[in-house]
Amino acid sequence: MSERIESYGAFFLFYLREHARPLTRALHYAAAFASLAVLFYGLVIGPLWLVLLMPLAGYGLAWFAHFFIEKNRPATFQYPGWSLISDYVMTWLWLTGRLGPWLDKAGVARSKAPAHQR
Structure with a gap:
């Protein structure tokens, strides 16, 4: 990523693209729960x-x-605050069944898995 992202809205879409694989997102959900626990x-x-x-x-x-899964560099290194917030926002959207439209908006292809597994 060469240009600095200036708004959280633009960052969140970038963030979702950096978490395109369902397993990456699942491990982030587990990490969010573990940190809160x-x-x-x-x-x-x-x-x-x-x-x-x-x-x-x-x-x-x-x-x-x-x-090891997504094979990219965590956005935390360049945007620590927005990344931390986005971990919990993404987890909350997933928990409440509202993540799908955000993935669509970010251009992330979704699998045919049931909604609770995406």
């Missing part, structure tokens, strides 16, 4: 220092997906 556990049950492991829980699976 670590945060919750550290804050509520403790010890509090476990909260420091949240980035590892969140980025470990996600980066694995980029390097």
Whole structure:
């Protein structure tokens, strides 16, 4: 990517294209849940220092997906804030069954799998 993306709307479509493979997205969903679980556990049950492991829980699976499945460079390296937000936005859209139209808008081909598996 050579030009800097200036709006979050444009970035989110780019982000979805960088997560074109269903397995990449699935690993990102798992990473989002893992990071929130670590945060919750550290804050509520403790010890509090476990909260420091949240980035590892969140980025470990996600980066694995980029390097070995999608075979691209995580957008986190250039757009850390927007990428972090987009991980949770994409997961929320998937959970609520509203990700499909966004994938279409981004030009990401979808499989014939049931909607909950996309």
